[in-house]
Structures are given as structure tokens and as C-alpha cells.
Amino acid sequence: MSELSKDFLWGGAFAAHQFEGGWNEGGKGPSVVDVLTAGANGVPRRITDKVETDEFYPNHEAVDFYHHYKEDIALFAEMGLKCLRTSIGWSRIFPKGDEAEPNEEGLQFYDDVFDELMKYGIEPVITLSHFEMPLHLAREYGGFRSRKVVDCFVKFAEVVFERYKNKVKYWMTFNEINNKMDVRNPLFLWTNSGVLLKEGENAKEVMYQTAHHELVASALAVAKGKEINPAFEIGAMVSHVPIYPSTSNPEDIMLAEEYMRDRYFFPDVQVRGYYPSYALKEFERKGYNIVMEEGDDEILLNGKVDYLGFSYYMSTTVSSEVEPDESAEKTDGGLPHGVDNPYIQSSDWGWAIDPTGLRYTLNRFYDRYQLPMFIVENGFGAVDTVEEDGSIHDEARINYLGAHIEALKAAVNEDGVDLIGYTPWGIMDIVSFTTGEMKKRYGMIYVDRDNEGNGTMKRSKKDSFDWYKKVIQSNGEDL
Numbered sequence: 001m002s003e004l005s006k007d008f009l010w011g012g013a014f015a016a017h018q019f020e021g022g023w024n025e026g027g028k029g030p031s032v033v034d035v036l037t038a039g040a041n042g043v044p045r046r047i048t049d050k051v052e053t054d055e056f057y058p059n060h061e062a063v064d065f066y067h068h069y070k071e072d073i074a075l076f077a078e079m080g081l082k083c084l085r086t087s088i089g090w091s092r093i094f095p096k097g098d099e100a101e102p103n104e105e106g107l108q109f110y111d112d113v114f115d116e117l118m119k120y121g122i123e124p125v126i127t128l129s130h131f132e133m134p135l136h137l138a139r140e141y142g143g144f145r146s147r148k149v150v151d152c153f154v155k156f157a158e159v160v161f162e163r164y165k166n167k168v169k170y171w172m173t174f175n176e177i178n179n180k181m182d183v184r185n186p187l188f189l190w191t192n193s194g195v196l197l198k199e200g201e202n203a204k205e206v207m208y209q210t211a212h213h214e215l216v217a218s219a220l221a222v223a224k225g226k227e228i229n230p231a232f233e234i235g236a237m238v239s240h241v242p243i244y245p246s247t248s249n250p251e252d253i254m255l256a257e258e259y260m261r262d263r264y265f266f267p268d269v270q271v272r273g274y275y276p277s278y279a280l281k282e283f284e285r286k287g288y289n290i291v292m293e294e295g296d297d298e299i300l301l302n303g304k305v306d307y308l309g310f311s312y313y314m315s316t317t318v319s320s321e322v323e324p325d326e327s328a329e330k331t332d333g334g335l336p337h338g339v340d341n342p343y344i345q346s347s348d349w350g351w352a353i354d355p356t357g358l359r360y361t362l363n364r365f366y367d368r369y370q371l372p373m374f375i376v377e378n379g380f381g382a383v384d385t386v387e388e389d390g391s392i393h394d395e396a397r398i399n400y401l402g403a404h405i406e407a408l409k410a411a412v413n414e415d416g417v418d419l420i421g422y423t424p425w426g427i428m429d430i431v432s433f434t435t436g437e438m439k440k441r442y443g444m445i446y447v448d449r450d451n452e453g454n455g456t457m458k459r460s461k462k463d464s465f466d467w468y469k470k471v472i473q474s475n476g477e478d479l
């Protein structure tokens with residue numbers, strides 16, 4: 001017997017910028033992701049200084065949910081989804097970010113989307129910022145380098161909390177707030193925080209200063225949300241890749257532990273309401289000057305989150321015996337001391353497939369925080385083949401998801417973890433974030449669109465569609 005509650009939130013997850021398209025419609029302003037080029041065929045995505053050039057920007061049209069939302073939501077309802085996680089495109093609501101008044105057309109779009117979801121009893125789960133900062137805030141103020149952007153974010157949060165207070169209960173402040181910890185890839189600081197590094201700057205110090213502003217912004221938003229509707233559940237959202245020691249050598253164990261602090265730093269502050277000792281020591285040891293204003297301590301304490309949302313795709317392994325490789329731009333969870341784990345297979349994009357790592361993660365987080373958990377991203381990015389009759393047999397995806405659902409059930413049934421729900425990533429094909437490709441597909445619904453932007457955008461069901469429907473109907477029993 002499964003002990004998943006009858007209200008368990010089975011769902012699917014997206015982000016506005018990978019899904020909606022309509023990048024300059026309905027009064028929307030450009031956001032930091034709208035200047036990212038496609039990065040297919042092993043070439044990393046690039047940040048350009050223009051919004052429109054001859055280059056291809058996959059996010060501009062994405063998979064056009066903006067015009068297909070009724071059809072898409074009907075498909076999600078047919079699948080039996082209990083919830084849908086997506087974000088509110090910040091620059092749809094405040095096109096430049098620092099205006100006095102919000103854009104009514106943008107607000108109306110999400111009213112329409114939420115009404116359509118409610119028609120089918122699908123609960124919206126909303127991320128306030130999923131890499132969608134208005135571009136103007138990044139250009140004018142240097143993104144979250146500036147305290148001014150904290151005010152802009154809190155105002156945006158207040159406007160949408162107020163507007164949707166009777167339609168949305170579950171919120172998250174920043175998507176994967178911690179992925180910029182890997183300062184080797186400029187993409188993360190830009191999309192998370194609207195920050196470009198300047199010549200000679202210490203990347204980690206800039207990252208922590210920016211992080212402080214985001215932590216304050218998150219805490220202020222949580223407090224504001226609770227004031228507007230005390231029934232809101234407002235969570236943190238972190239990217240989690242557990243780090244294993246490669247051997248039982250205590251040096252490897254300690255190395256893995258130190259790396260894990262990079263994973264815990266943000267939720268430690270967002271859940272506990274204060275900085276952990278290891279971070280303060282790091283600032284001191286490395287001479288980082290992180291400017292904090294008087295009253296910030298109190299803000300952090302007053303804005304603790306209600307639950308922890310996290311993404312889980314893979315694990316990684318480190319060894320104290322390898323020379324750190326700091327050179328490469330990493331997007332796959334690879335770390336300077338990273339080594340292959342001989343017990344684990346990887347996807348075509350090198351992401352280690354490790355369902356037990358999900359159970360391990362749920363246990364470690366739950367022990368540490370004693371808060372409800374929400375798996376808000378998990379999935380298998382792969383190339384799909386459309387057969388002549390139009391069918392798509394995505395068995396590897398079914399196997400991946402099934403094994404991860406087994407793992408989460410074990411965490412609930414055998415370990416007693418309090419888990420709110422599970423929203424697999426991109427249940428309809430969308431633009432991949434790290435690569436900008438369409439070829440890397442996560443969906444259970446196929447979208448006819450390719451890396452160059454060709455295709456009819458027609459939606460069709462993969463084998464995983466009916467499989468997931470059955471999983472939901474049986475509350476996770478029939479895998």
C-alpha cells in the first residue's frame with residue numbers, strides 16, 4: 001500500500017521562458033533569457049547585447065503556450081494532472097522592471113491561464129522568478145548587484161500575490177537560486193541574477209553579494225505574501241545534485257562534505273533564517289566584503305520559507321586524488337574534482353541516472369530542515385524518434401521516471417519523509433535551458449519543433465503520456 005496522501009500533488013513543471021513564447025506580445029518587455037542564443041550541437045549558449053539579431057533565439061517563440069494554452073491545459077487535464085508548476089514571466093508584468101504600474105495585459109494573461117487550470121481542478125504552483133528578470137534591470141542596475149532590484153522584485157511579488165491571492169496557494173520565490181554557485185559558467189549568474197562579471201572581479205565574492213540581495217528579496221517577499229494571504233505556502237527552490245565521495249578515504253568524505261555546503265548554503269538561510277557558520281567563516285578566510293544592511297538579519301528571520309522545493313536530475317562524485325579542473329564551462333553538475341561513478345549510467349547529455357540519489361536527497365534534506373519537501377523538477381532529457389505512424393516510444397523516459405517514483409515512495413513509506421508532490425520537468429517538450437536545444441526533450445507530449453525553429457508546433461502524445469496518466473490514477477501504485 002502506498003502511503004502517498006490522496007492529495008499528493010502529481011503534476012508537471014515548466015518555466016514561462018521555455019514554454020510560452022510570445023516574447024514581445026501583450027506588452028511584455030525583454031528579459032535576460034531573451035538575449036540568449038541557441039547553443040545546439042555542443043556549442044554553449046551565448047549572451048548577446050541585442051534582443052534581435054540574425055541569430056536564433058529559441059526562447060522567443062518557445063513552444064507557443066501563449067497562443068496554445070487552452071489546448072495544452074486540456075491535454076494536461078486528460079493526463080489527470082493535479083497541479084501545474086510554471087512561472088509568471090516577470091517582464092510580462094513589469095516590462096522594464098522599475099515602472100510604477102504593472103502591465104494589465106500581462107496580469108490578465110495569467111488570470112486566463114489560472115482560470116483555465118481551475119476549470120479542470122488543476123492547482124497552479126508558481127515560481128516568481130525562473131530566469132526571467134526584465135533585461136532593463138540587468139542593464140541599468142547590474143541586476144541583483146543592486147539593492148534597488150530587491151525593491152523591484154518585492155513590488156512584483158506583492159502585485160502578483162495580491163492579484164492571484166484567491167487562485168494560487170503554492171509559490172516559490174527564485175528558481176534554482178543556488179545554481180550560480182558554479183561561477184565557471186557565466187550563464188548562471190546572468191540568468192539567476194542579471195549579473196555580468198567585470199574584468200578582474202572575484203566571481204565568488206560578486207556571487208555572494210548578489211546572493212545576499214536575493215536572500216533578502218526572497219525573505220521580504222515571503223513576509224509580504226503571508227501578510228496578503230496567511231494560507232499561502234511559499235517555498236524555496238534549489239537545484240540539488242548530491243555529491244558522493246569516490247571512496248571511503250576520509251579525505252574524499254570531507255571533500256564531498258565541503259562541496260555539499262555549496263548545495264546547502266541557500267536553503268540553510270531560507271529555511272533557518274540566518275547564515276550558516278561555514279559561510280561566514282569562508283567570507284572571513286577569503287577576505288570577501290559582503291555588504292549587509294542594518295536590519296537584514298531580522299528580514300531573513302522574518303521571511304523563512306514554508307517548504308523546500310528542489311530539482312533533482314542526477315548525482316555527482318568527487319575524488320581528492322584528482323587535480324581540480326577549473327577550466328571548462330560546466331553545465332552538467334560536473335565539479336572540479338569530479339570523477340565518473342562506475343555504478344551509475346548516464347544520459348546522452350552526461351547526466352548520471354541515479355534514482356537512489358533522490359531517496360538519499362529527500363532524507364538528508366528532511367533530516368536537516370524538518371519541513372515538507374516538494375520535488376518540483378525531475379526528468380529525462382533525450383532524443384525522441386517519431387515513427388512513421390506518428391507514435392513515439394519513449395521507454396527510457398518511462399524507466400527513468402518510474403525508478404524515481406519508486407525512490408520517492410520509499411522515502412515516504414519507509415523513511416517517513418513529508419512530501420507534498422512531484423512535478424516532472426517539461427512534461428510537454430520545451431526549449432532546454434542549458435543548451436537552448438529542442439532536441440533535448442523531456443516531454444510526455446511531443447511538440448513538432450526543431451533546433452532551428454522549424455516545425456508546425458503540433459502536439460502529440462508519447463507512450464509516456466498514458467503511462468503517467470495511469471500512475472496518477474493509481475496514486476503511484478501502477479508503475
Ligand code: BGP
Binds near residue numbers: 434
Ligand atoms: C533546471 C532548470 C530548468 C531546466 C532543467 C533542465 O536547471 O530549472 O529551467 O530546463 O534544469 O535543464 P536542461 O533544459 O538544460 O536540460
